[in-house]
């Protein structure tokens with residue numbers, strides 16, 4: 001009998017020890033998360049969870065403060081979330097989910113998705129995203145497509161049915177300080193954290209960041225055809241747009257409609273009225289007009305952050321991507337779904353097919369490279385290496401097996 005008692009006592013002791021060990025590990029990871037600016041993925045997630053993350057694990061965060069002592073809470077700082085918005089209409093569910101997956105796979109800090117979608121898509125989005133909730137590195141909100149009631153019809157028919165929704169994001173997401181807006185046909189080939197960090201590089205007058213519409217003026221659209229003002233030499237592309245919305249909401253914009261400056265919420269309608277007969281690409285044209293009059297407010301990032309078929313279709317013209325690889329791929333003109341640019345499609349399909357398992361992500365590259373080698377008959381395929389250069393690095397940085405694990 002005594003022997004059994006000893007065994008029981010021993011077991012309890014062991015249990016206590018491992019509990020203590022778990023707590024000390026948690027404390028260490030919290031420290032790293034708060035101090036390291038998100039160097040290690042697990043650490044950042046742990047501290048995010050402790051700072052108000054999702055249900056189950058929040059319990060663990062509370063349990064790390066035994067006896068009401070606040071010893072640990074001093075170290076807990078909520079990690080800044082990265083807010084990502086997308087507008088999805090029509091047949092864009094699969095494409096949008098692949099974009100969101102690429103954001104989740106490589107990012108370090110937690111993500112907050114703001115998904116604006118037609119009502120009939122909400123159910124599918126919810127189902128798909130809830131099936132990913134085990135990841136605990138993102139959270140999402142679904143919104144209906146809405147426009148100001150007076151002119152809803154006019155905004156809807158501008159360019160594509162839902163595209164101009166993005167213009168209203170600073171007014172709808174009033175509580176959000178900064179936001180990365182992307183089109184559905186975007187793929188992140190490196191952590192969202194990296195483009196997010198450009199927000200901190202804004203000087204005091206900059207409120208938003210975009211890439212040029214073209215690198216090569218000879219094939220540029222705006223400089224050859226536009227019947228309205230546009231930013232810079234070739235205009236800007238709004239498919240990847242970083243916004244400090246606090247600043248956008250505060251700013252008074254110079255314009256060519258009145259002599260007084262107008263705030264974001266007041267400028268959109270007069271702008272549409274004045275230019276609606278002259279614009280071709282809808283809301284992107286309005287943004288170009290806006291930043292033509294307020295050029296000090298725009299931060300221009302290089303083309304590898306918004307790499308489109310235009311950058312290689314007639315020969316390569318995005319020098320930064322040639323040097324460092326593509327950071328964000330933008331398959332506009334439907335190239336993920338037809339056979340015109342097989343290099344773009346290959347990257348899309350590789351990410352669409354890939355799951356969240358580490359092994360699956362690590363083994364994404366080899367078959368993709370083989371697919372890309374089949375595209376060298378196209379101009380974009382000739383430089384296929386730039387499609388995987390950064391991607392390979394991102395996979396290595398995030399998913400390399402640490403020696404300990406072996």
Ligand SMILES: *[C@@H]1O[C@H](CO)[C@@H](O)[C@H](O)[C@H]1NC(C)=O
Nearest residue numbers: 052053054055139140141142
């Ligand atoms: C997730 O988003 C919902 C809104 O959709 C919000 O109420 C909730 O607080 C968020 N959770 C976290 C952990 O941020």
Ligand SMILES: *[C@@H]1O[C@H](CO)[C@@H](O)[C@H](O)[C@H]1NC(C)=O
Nearest residue numbers: 177178199200244245246247
């Ligand atoms: C956005 O701008 C506001 C006002 O200048 C500033 O307080 C805030 O820190 C900025 N946000 C980011 C993410 O840099």
Ligand SMILES: *[C@@H]1O[C@H](CO)[C@@H](O)[C@H](O)[C@H]1NC(C)=O
Nearest residue numbers: 226227228229274275277278
């Ligand atoms: C629209 O385009 C026409 C023809 O190029 C031009 O004459 C007119 O000034 C433009 N309207 C505006 C508001 O710029």
Ligand SMILES: *[C@@H]1O[C@H](CO)[C@@H](O)[C@H](O)[C@H]1NC(C)=O
Nearest residue numbers: 203204205206295296297298
């Ligand atoms: C911020 O940068 C923009 C673009 O380079 C420039 O036009 C503007 O003058 C700068 N603002 C300040 C306050 O330096």
Ligand SMILES: *[C@@H]1O[C@H](CO)[C@@H](O)[C@H](O)[C@H]1NC(C)=O
Nearest residue numbers: 346349350352353367368371
């Ligand atoms: C992705 O999956 C589809 C169907 O499951 C398959 O036909 C295709 O070859 C795969 N593509 C890649 C690049 O793995």
